[in-house]
Amino acid sequence: MRQKAQTLFEKLGYRKIMVAGILLTGIILYAFLADSVQSDTYDIQLFQLSTDTIRSEKTVEDPVKTEQEKQRLAEEVTPSYQFMEEFVDNQAALVASLFGYISEVKAIPEKAQAPLTEKEMIEQLREDLRLLETSENGLRLTDDMLKSLLALSDERLLNVEEQLNKTIQSYLTKPIRTEEVARIRTEIEQEIRRNEQIPNDIIQAAVTIGRFGIIATELVNEELTANQLEQVRDSVEPTRILQGQVLVxxxxxxxxxxxxxxxxxxxxEDQLSYQPLLGLFVFVLIAIGLLLVVITRSHKDDKHKVIELLVVLVTVSISLVLMKLIAEVSENFDMVISFIFPTALTGIIVRLLVNERAAVFVTILVSAAAGMMLPSGYSSSLQVDVAFYILFGGLTAIYLIEQDGSRGRLLQISLAVAGANTLFIAFYLLLGQTQYNWTEIGFYFTAAIVSGLLSGALAIGFLPFFESAFGMLSTMRLIELSNPNHPLLKKILTETPGTYHHSLMVANLADASCEAIGANGLLARVGCYYHDIGKTKYPQYFIENQVNIDNPHDRLPPEKSRDIILAHGIDGARLLKKHKMPKEIIDVAAQHHGTSLLKFFYYKAKELDPTLVEDSYRYQGPKPQTKEIAIICIADSLEAAVRSMKKPTSEKIKKLVDSIVEDKLKDGQFEECDLSLKELKTVKDIMCETLNGIFHSRIEYPKEPQ
Known part of the structure; x- marks a missing residue:
């Protein structure tokens, strides 16, 4: 199945598959989160009884209530008034004009050739007073009033004018508002009637003139008042329907x-907003854009990048499914059960199978998705408390995972995650300022502990499936394979102790060299432990296992010795496959000699047959396909050569390292891996340092006297 998938991937092209995988990740994210970002709607009919208690899922402004509040405060604003001094002078001028018209009409008979009748005088006076009668206040003098005024002598008319002006002025000099005009006119009428200097026969005309003279002298300043109203309306805070507020x-x-x-x-129910869906689309675009950056920044080849992307896709999908299940059952609980979600699950899996950068990104992505999917309040957008809860738990696991990612270590990390979850729950309960009973407190702290333990337990359970499905080798699996109690390592130790020691020495050289150039040192070390397991088939035919016995090759023809030696790589790979070992370890056994020449037996056979073909004495290969196997190839040859060296020194070791590396380069053993010359120089330096540390000269102690 895996071989078919690999063939399909190679046919389509890894870059196309990577783009398709990233788009698929975005589609899955959008599909799972679309329902969560939409507000809950209800089938509600006007003037019916509500079947549910409905709370607002978001905070929105209520424009009607806001406008009502603005109107209420505006009505309470006291208008700004302004005293109009010019009105006093204007009214005095109008009263003076009135009496001026009367005096002019009275003077006409004296000047005219034919005297005017009384009726003509009244008509003339009416014509002169037309403007006053049609003014805003409207002076309303009857014919009898005009007749009585015309009947006064000039002296008495002047006196009446003075008395009325004095009375009117006494009122107008004080601020009079519109609503006070009627009251002031009543007061001035009473005062005029009490004035003894005004004849009784014109008292009604004087009252009419007096009332006409009173107008509002303190008017509303429209501009200033409008500014005050605007300030008051602007100062009103919008009335809002708050998130969680009970609407019905x-x-x-x-x-x-x-x-x-x-x-x-x-x-x-009839409302559907596309705004949250558009916002979710933007979120998904950001997520898949960052995912593309994280995956492409990996130093692995395209094939491994696709595998890493698939791991991210599957882990995120698993998390989304778990969130969906929790969200579905959460309605049956009065408490927030979202805190039971395994916070560090995705972080642990991605950290062990991909790298730390991808694990941090996936943890942030999952926490953001949880904030939208997992309910902990009344909002339909983002639950920050749940998001932070998962973020802190996931980061705790990521930064505590080290190279020794064994199962026991993962259980310890699970306890640490449970502790981090518990601390966050304490923060959550204290910050919320909500009264919780002991049952609720116990539930939340229990959920935090269960979340941490579930993270480790589920990660341990899922890892073998990931390793099998994607052909990946996790740090935890490598640690398990390096355990000396592993059956195959026990087999090497008991049947080929010399090979076991040789493998340990090669592992030290390969591990240090791989770490120096950024390759997987742990993979190289564990691969070295198993690389010569094929020697267990004929252990006595390999020199490191020939203790106190004759070399059996001395009794065999070169062809037979060749077949035994060349077969140990094939036999080892076959044995490892039989025990279902990871492909990376099998590759080490099959490729650690590449297609190098078995020189000793080749030259021995060539002495017997000069026409011998060199290829018949070469390992079957293939050549090393990875940096780690290329380094193991060097370390394997080097360790055996140095071990056979008499009195090794730093100079001898350096020459030997250069010679072996140069020989393999010329033989083309590194042509199919991406090991650069610069990295090869670093490998040589590290191997020289390591070998010098192993084969350093020792002090020769003096013999004890007999």
């Missing part, structure tokens, strides 16, 4: 006001 209780009648608020909160 179960069994309550849904009147027009309640229905309006439900519509405003977007909770009626």
């Amino acid at each position: 209780q179960e069994g309550q009648l849904i009147d027009r006001e309640v229905y309006r608020q439900l519509e405003l909160a977007g909770m009626t």
Whole structure:
């Protein structure tokens, strides 16, 4: 199955598959989160009883209530008034004009050739007073009033004018508002009637003139008042429907006001907002863009990048499925069960199978998705408490995982995650300022502990499936394979102790060299432990296992010795496959000699047959395909050569290292791996340092006297 998938990947092209995988990740994210970002809607009818207690899932402004509040405060604003001094002078001028017209009409008979009749005088005076009669206040003097005024002598008319002006001025010099005009006119009427200097026969005309003279002298300053109203309206804070606010209780009648608020909160069934879906689309674009950056920044080849992407895709999908299950059952609980979600699950898996950078990204992505999917309040957008809870738990696991990612270590990390979860729950409960009973407190702390333990348990359970499905080798698996109690390592130790010691020495050289150039040192070390397991088939035919026995090759023809030696790589790979060992370890056994020449037996055979073909004495290969196997190839040859060296020194070791590496380069053994010359120089330096440390000269102690 895996071989078919690899063939398909190579046919389509890894880059196309990577783009398709990233798009698929975005589609899965969008599909799972689309329902979560949409507000819950209800089948609500006007003037019916509500079947649920409905709370607002978001905070929105209520424009109607806001406008009502603005109107209420505006009505309470006291208008700004301004005293109009010019009105006093204007009214005095009008009264003076009135009496001036009367005096002029009275003077006409004296100047005219034919005297005017009384009726003509009144008509003339009426014509002169037309403007005053049509003014805003409207002076209304009857014919009898005009007749009585015309009947006064000039002296008495002047006296009446002075008395009326004095009385009117005494009132107008004080601020008079519009609503006070009627009262002041009544007061001035009473005062005129009490004035003894005004003749009784014109008292009604004087009262009319006096009332006409009173107008509002303190008017509203429209501009200033408008500014005050604007300031008051602007100072009003918008009235909001708050997230979590109860809009209608179960069994309550849904009147027009309640229905309006439900519509405003977007909770009626006929309302569908595309805004959250558009926002989710932007979120998914950001997520897959960052995922593309994280995957492409990996130093692995395209094939491994695709595998890493698939690991991310599957782990994120698993998390989304778990969130969906928790969200579905959460309605049956009064408490927030979202805290039971395994916070560090994705972080642990991605950290062990991919790298730390990808693990941090996936943890952030999953925490953001959980903030949208897992309920912990009344919001339909983002639950920050759940998001932070998963983020801190996941980061705790990521930064505590080291190279020794054994199962026991993962259980310890699970306890650390449980501790981090518990601390966050304490923060959550204290910050919320909500009263919790002991049952609720116990539930939340228990959920935090269960979340941490589930993270490790599920990670341990899922890892073998990931390793099998994607052909990946996790740090934890490598640690398990390096355990000396492993059956195959026991087999090497008991049947080929010399080979076992040789493998340990090669492992030290390869591990240090791989770490120096950024390759997988742990993989190289574990591969070295098993690379010569094929020698267990004929252990006595390999020199490191020939203790106190004759070399059996001395009794065999070169062809037979060749077949035994060349077969140990094939036999080892076959044995490892039989025990279902990881492909990377099998490759080490099959490729650690590449296609190098078995020189000793080749030259021995060539002495007998000069026409011998060299290829018949070469290992079957293939040549090393990875940096790690290439380094193991060097270390394997080097360790055997140095061990056979008499009195090794730093100079001898350096020459031997250069010679072996040069020989393998010329033989083309590194042509199919991406080991650069610069890295090869670093490998040589590290191997020289390591070998010098192993084969350093020792002090020769003096013999004890007999």
